[in-house]
Amino acid sequence: MDPVIIVGAGPVGLTLALALARQEVPAVVLDEGPGKDEPRLARTVVLREDTAALLERLTGVPLAEAGVRWAGWRSMRRKQVMRAITFEDGAGPAPLHIAQHVVTGALRAALDGEPLVKVAVDSRLDTVEQEPSGVTAHTRGPKGTWWRGSYLVGCDGPRSTVRKLTDIRFPGRTAVERHAVAALRTELPWPDEALLHRTPPWRTSGPFAGEITARPLPEGVWRLDWLLPPGKDLVTPELLLTRVRETLTGWNGGSTPSYELLDTGVHTVHHRLARRWRAGRIFLAGDAAHLLGTLGTQGLDEGLRDADNLAWKLARVWHHGPQEALLDSYQTERRAAVAARLRAADQVLPLLRGGGGLRSYVPGTARGHDALLTDGHLGRGPLGDPGTYADSPLAPRHLEAEVPVDTPVGAPVTDVRVTAEDGSFVQLRDRLGRGALLVLLVAPGTGVWERKHWATAGIMPRLAAAVAALPHPAELLVAEEYPGAAPHTVLLVRPDGHLVTALNGVRPADLYAAAEATLGGPAKKAEASAGSGAV
Known part of the structure; x- marks a missing residue:
């Protein structure tokens, strides 16, 4: 079968x-550039726990060593500290702040040794055609040629050629926010802490609104963002330098x-x-499908979740044949998750950015606004939480043995320590992304015994037989505990780490039904590719 064509590197x-x-x-990546990225310290990304773990799992690189996990978060209004969070004190996982070129460099290095992936540099897409059996793409440039693929995914950014060639509308709003950005090496009074400072008390110069964000990077480097007022006022180098000095002086007591x-x-x-994320054998992901990023939210997080969601579904159909319901679920799940975050941001923006009017009637305005902004920056609440797929078409229905745990159905699972089939102790997230379903048994006490002593005892043989009979490869794992789960609870987890269901004990029929639903329903032997045709 032909490789998957990925447009955009x-x-x-x-x-x-x-x-x-x-x-x-196998995959072919069409890179319109030369195959390397310009180092830009003013172009950084903030990764949440799940997306940082995804990249580290794929690259084998401890990205935390190339970035900074915030020690804390501090919100200020004028001279007052509104909120101070220390992550080591149980405030949740710290976000990872890292330069984007470091991320792409780690990914490129991992691909260099990957025989299943070909990266074609200086290859700009100009034509796409599809038919029931596959996709054909043409690139122009020094090595312009025709490429044949089973599917094609447009990851080619906001001005996506793939989106334009498939005539997919991309409605929304332009210039919702603008920020002046500077990366500089200096010392600030809050080492390794991120800071959001609203309406600072010192006098400001030029077209700058009253909000500054400071995020630490390695080697004493900081990224500073100043919110700009609406409009197209020019930010000159002189104005930006003046703003840098005013800000540093204000934060350091006048010096x-x-x-x-x-x-x-x-x-x-x-x-x-984007109105659609799928057109037959063509898909959109990342900035080609959505743009967001106001109020501290991070668009790359959602793009990486797109890739994680789509990869296992494409892998399933590539190995086992078309399953249209499974492929359609990519758009249904991911578009709904991103749309929810965009709606939340659009609802909050008038409160946070408007002057007077509605803001003046909101009780607890300052602290309430600070909490909303903190959610966005830290990846929490409606502005920042990873999306859940509770209403997914892949969600199983009417399971008699289903029981609640602390993770809602469709949400990312908690990363607990588990025992793998070979007896080794690993983190649950380490087993994701291999294409297999995960079946997790909660069995207190098993951690103190060698696997050979409990693998054939109690309910394990019956559970192992049920896992072997599933309609898709699955890995059986055992955990001492899982938040909110009683002993002998069995969790079914998708390859991208979202909870399918939790069952009260070994229930082979329910487990099989849940796995079958997760794969899009019973497989059909002869199923034509939906929406095929020339583009």
């Missing part, structure tokens, strides 16, 4: 290629510390959502 496209390769699916300016830029945030 940014973090999302490279992640998708690696995720497919880990599931033994300006030494600093080295490393990079600058202006970051414009748009809110857009």
